[in-house]
């Protein structure tokens with residue numbers, strides 16, 4: 201199959217949307233599984249009426265005649281074939297050395313669009329390789345001989361920022377003999393020592409910055425970080441960022457006041473973009489993107505990796521720890537993440553032990569005090585959070601007990617099992633938690649997602665099943681076996 205992108209057409213609306221001043225894309229979505237067919241490319245017209253319907257046009261990418269931004273990528277094309285002429289040779293060599301030889305679906309579809317200079321909404325399954333897609337675009341665009349920040353990647357958490365920085369630096373590493381300046385990558389993340397970053401930015405600005413919003417704004421507001429030379433702006437986990445009341449106003453400023461969409465290429469990425477049509481409409485209206493922004497939506501009818509097997513087990517709330525223990529004994533997972541709800545403010549004020557800590561204590565006392573049971577939550581200090589993740593990354597097997605802080609973007613490809621000790625609050629949270637497993641793009645290895653629920657929660661899970669279109673199999677485990 202060939203993938204083609206045609207320029208925006210001025211056709212009448214196939215979908216009617218109405219302008220909204222709100223930029224919160226929080227309503228639970230049917231749009232995770234939209235009415236689009238797989239392999240459709242959704243391209244917007246540039247004619248946006250002031251307060252009217254959005255003239256959106258849907259093209260079947262396999263049948264649309266080619267236009268001026270024609271690209272043709274065959275299923276058998278290697279990553280090198282797609283990137284050659286755009287991405288520097290030493291980056292391509294490095295990518296191959298670390299095992300990025302064939303493109304994933306989203307890379308195959310998005311890279312030609314990205315190389316054509318269009319703004320883009322990268323909308324594809326968790327673990328599908330969106331990070332590499334936007335990093336390759338950045339490497340194709342920046343000029344490392346220039347002393348200016350030319351690419352900015354905004355992420356919601358320090359953990360995701362460290363991960364993206366690591367991949368970017370790993371790809372950017374130049375051979376020793378090279379006399380050209382390497383692409384330098386700065387991590388401007390919450391919890392870091394900004395004094396060091398200030399001197400770095402003043403002395404020799406890095407080519408690429410990976411930042412969380414609070415640290416970034418601090419630097420931009422003090423005019424230490426200048427965005428004039430910005431060529432690529434990536435907002436990763438975009439729906440999460442727009443839904444965060446702490447981040448949304450700064451994000452809007454970044455998109456409009458601090459830099460202009462005409463001077464940069466703007467990429468939004470996520471596995472979940474609720475109400476994506478309205479979001480695209482707002483992007484154009486608010487001038488966050490240019491009007492010919494492209495929506496690359498990969499596998500819209502199958503928003504989760506197909507290697508996942510979803511299961512649930514019914515259990516009274518006060519016996520979930522024992523149930524989890526039985527599940528761990530019967531599954532014997534190589535590596536697992538156990539998701540626990542965040543501690544409520546009321547419970548914090550009452551001085552209760554955080555749920556992650558009490559589960560950690562229970563598992564350590566039941567399974568033996570083994571060091572490969574770790575935990576991660578917002579209220580831990582940044583060093584402890586980093587230590588937990590780096591221990592998990594050191595390989596071997598692990599059990600990570602975490603709140604939803606580990607649910608977005610964190611890449612732990614060894615994870616084979618996810619346990620929802622507490623049911624996720626929304627369907628989007630279910631999607632991202634489950635997406636922490638099944639993260640080997642070319643593997644068929646079965647991975648398991650198990651929710652421990654009360655009978656009253658069954659209908660909530662059923663709603664998630666309907667919205668995400670998966671089937672959850674019931675496990676029957678007798679608690680008195682403990």
Ligand SMILES: Nc1ncnc2c1ncn2[C@@H]1O[C@H](COP(=O)(O)OP(=O)(O)OP(=O)(O)O)[C@@H](O)[C@H]1O
Pocket residue numbers: 279299300301302303304307324325326327328329330331332470471608609610611613635639640641
């Ligand atoms: N072309 C490729 N070949 C082999 N592995 C790849 C390729 N591209 C990405 N990967 C691997 O796939 C995994 C998932 O990639 P990545 O973290 O970019 O996913 P994502 O789409 O950003 O997921 P999420 O939506 O959860 O953030 C990583 O371990 C990465 O190294």
